[in-house]
Amino acid sequence: MMSSRDAILGKIRSVTAAGGDDSKRHEAVEDRLLNHPSGTIPARAQLKPKAQIELFCQQAEAVQTSVGHVKSYASVPKAVADYLREHNLPAEFRMGMDERLNDLSWDKAGALEVKSGPSDGNDLIGVSHAFGGIAETGTLLMLSGEDNPTTVNFLPETHIVVLKAGDIVGDYEALWSEVRTKFGAGEMPRTVNWVTGPSRSGDIQQTMLLGAHGPRSLHIIVVDG
Amino acid sequence: MTQIITTSNFKSNARTALDDKNLQKALTHVERGFIGKRRSAMDALPEFDQLRDNARDIKNHTLENLDLYLEAYEEKVTKSGGKVHWAADAEEARNQILKICRDVGAKTVTKGKSMIAEEIGINDFLEENKIEPIETDLGEYIIQLRGETPSHIIAPAVHVLKEQVEEDFRRVHTHLPEARNLEEPESLLDEARKVLREKFLNADVGITGANFLIAETGTSVIVTNEGNGDLTQILPKVHIVLASIEKITPTLEDVSQILRVLARSATGQDMSVYTTFSTGPRREGDPDGPEEYHVILLDNGRSNMIGSEFQDMLRCIRCGSCMNHCPVYHAVGGHAYGWVYPGPMGAVLTPSLMGIKDGGQLPNASTFCGRCEAVCPMRIPLPKMMRSWREREFEKHLNPSLQRWGLKAWAYFAKRPKLYHLAMSFAIPVLSKIGWKKGRIKSLPFAGGWTKYRDLPAPESRTFQQQWAQREALKQEAK
CATH class of the missing domain: 3.40.50.10420 (NagB/RpiA/CoA transferase-like)
Known part of the structure; x- marks a missing residue:
């Protein structure tokens, strides 16, 4: 008996390859997969770097994300401690192995307790480092792995994300080319998350409410230096 | 469930x-x-x-x-x-x-x-x-x-x-x-x-x-x-x-x-x-x-749509915009459509996937106002495809006989303009009288299905052709 795979592909091919010479189709497909043309990039985010950072923050705030700025990585622990204190949150959080964060002196900033590794659902607060930010819509791009476990993005009630200002780009396409540089053409890490604001649902009478299953609040710390 | x-x-x-x-x-x-x-x-x-x-x-x-x-x-x-x-x-x-x-x-x-x-x-x-x-x-x-x-x-x-x-x-x-x-x-x-x-x-x-x-x-x-x-x-x-x-x-x-x-x-x-x-x-x-x-x-029926007049439907990204803008969906909601896909996209996709015998009524759930196509991000010609399904339904004799008889009767008059005008010149004043001052008809024999949920707008006292002829005549006089 013919497998479903062959039956499905055969049925499609009886139409798509009906023209005879199929080499043009093969060429067109290979070309697209190899060269991935980018289409229309909205003018909105085609700005100078400084303006792009401003637009990113503005767009993030428009989707109920809060944004803070620090001058250098050394100031990140204090910024996290301040945020937690201001929001009456406990001084302990979950974090992956990202060196840019792990090497910081957390113990000096208001007795912060850092729990290392993925989240098991018992953490109120998670801290991650983003791979980049997209100014067009105030979107964070997060990569899975030991450095920044995906569970930290979703299970804690409060998610604090550190983002280097220099990693903010205008559009999604610009970050895809950086992902390709890091992992190779056609390769992806297990999970790439675009995060645009804290979790929400409009399923009860079409009224948007924050904090459905993911974090109720999202705070971004932009490292300007 | x-x-x-x-x-x-x-x-x-x-x-x-x-x-x-x-x-x-x-x-x-x-x-x-x-x-x-x-x-x-x-x-x-x-x-x-x-x-x-x-x-x-x-x-x-x-x-x-x-x-x-x-x-x-x-x-x-x-x-x-x-x-x-x-x-x-x-x-x-x-x-x-x-x-x-x-x-x-x-x-x-x-x-x-x-x-x-x-x-x-x-x-x-x-x-x-x-x-x-x-x-x-x-x-x-x-x-x-x-x-x-x-x-x-x-x-x-x-x-x-x-x-x-x-x-x-x-x-x-x-x-x-x-x-x-x-x-x-x-x-x-x-x-x-x-x-x-x-x-x-x-x-x-x-x-x-x-x-x-x-x-x-x-x-x-x-x-x-x-x-x-x-x-x-x-x-x-x-x-x-x-x-x-x-x-x-x-x-x-x-x-x-x-x-x-x-x-x-x-x-x-x-x-x-x-x-x-x-x-x-x-x-x-x-x-x-x-x-x-x-x-x-x-697959579940989709490969059959490749190369058919319904291939464009496979562009659908399930945003729901067509139903959000559909007057029929606004009136009856999604469950009336009877299966998984409601609204205009469902009216096209359902008969494509389950066949016209079971899904054939859905393409009739449209006023052909065209809003679904106007808002579709993938520019799917939804009204055109609903019309294709209607034609197939009619060809296959799947509509009720009263509906087929009605369409045939209308077609008989529509193909004979003189007879059509004559019939209208009798019917319109009658409908206009029923609507009287309000200009709306609340109930009408044989049209209960329409008037139960909305009024039928009553026509002016004369047909369009009669009014046009009179206007032209007045213009001539004015010269």
Whole structure:
């Protein structure tokens, strides 16, 4: 008996390859997969770097994300401690192995307790480092792995994300080319998350409410230096 | 809950829906919740129409080469450690899912929102086989508790009022204190979050749909606002992606073009909160993520649409914009359509997938106002395709004989202009008298089906042709 795979592909091919010479189709497909043309990039985010950072923050705030700025990585622990204190949150959080964060002196900033590794659902607060930010819509791009476990993005009630200002780009396409540089053409890490604001649902009478299953609040710390 | 297909009862379903007061109240949220927000998102992006053209072209190119892109996609998934299962129909897909679940001894399965899961009726099937399916999207969870099917493809519980949700939660969540306050939507959301969090952490298998499958990288993409799809796929041992063949999109760039029109058309957001790209199972050194990654590639009638006059329908990205803007959907809601896909997209897709005999009434549920095509981000000519279905229905003699007789009678007059004018010159003054001063007719013999729910506008006292002739005559006199 013919497998479903062959039956499905055969049925499609009886139409798509009906023209005879199929080499043009093969060429067109290979070309697209190899060269991935980018289409229309909205003018909105085609700005100078400084303006792009401003637009990113503005767009993030428009989707109920809060944004803070620090001058250098050394100031990140204090910024996290301040945020937690201001929001009456406990001084302990979950974090992956990202060196840019792990090497910081957390113990000096208001007795912060850092729990290392993925989240098991018992953490109120998670801290991650983003791979980049997209100014067009105030979107964070997060990569899975030991450095920044995906569970930290979703299970804690409060998610604090550190983002280097220099990693903010205008559009999604610009970050895809950086992902390709890091992992190779056609390769992806297990999970790439675009995060645009804290979790929400409009399923009860079409009224948007924050904090459905993911974090109720999202705070971004932009490292300007 | 057993899925009962009632597409062939559209007329009586619609009548029931029009008389349902709760439903009519809930349906007001569709217009309020979606139309204005889409408009503002669209107005804020000058490139929106250009992006729609690009999105249409990308999908057309993909469909013309679907076999090649499917093969490229499969190769990539396999290379990343995942497994692709090809399913010709619903039954094959159900059995593939059951086997994967049984192989890991699964007792509970969490589910992200997937219309294809509804299409293949996976929940009933898993229950019959002693595996508990748990819907995790808030709207899907609500309707699962109510034993209902979704009435909207992106807002499955849009037909349910807040008070009804409270009743359902009190009925099912009996382990929680009776005196708790559930008046505000926030407290309902909070309760669902707590109840479902436990389910997420204990599930053996997670099933999600896919908004896109990317051929370049072997990646599946889900788009959610709640984050439920992500918890569904990163916590259990096994992640099953259930997707139909037309979800294939060539590259990351192509998906990014289409994503720019998806959320804007659906909810009026510039981008949904979580857009997640998943490639294979967890990698060496990954501290979380599923150990197994399976993709069920479902055909279920779609390959028959390739090369047919309904091929354009395969561009659909399930944003729901067509139903949000449809006067018929606003009046009767999604359940009247009787199966998984309501509104204009359902009126075209349902007969394509299940045949015209069962789905043939749906293309008649249109006023041909054209708003669905005007708002479709993929520029799908929905009215044209509904018209094609109507023609086929008529050719196959599937309409009731009274309707066929009526159309024939009208055609007899319409083809004979003199006779037509004569008949109208008698009929119009009569209708005009019935409408009298108000200009509206509240009831009319043989037209109760129309006048029960709305008035018939009464015509002017004379026919258009008579009025025109008089106007021309007056003009001549004035010269």
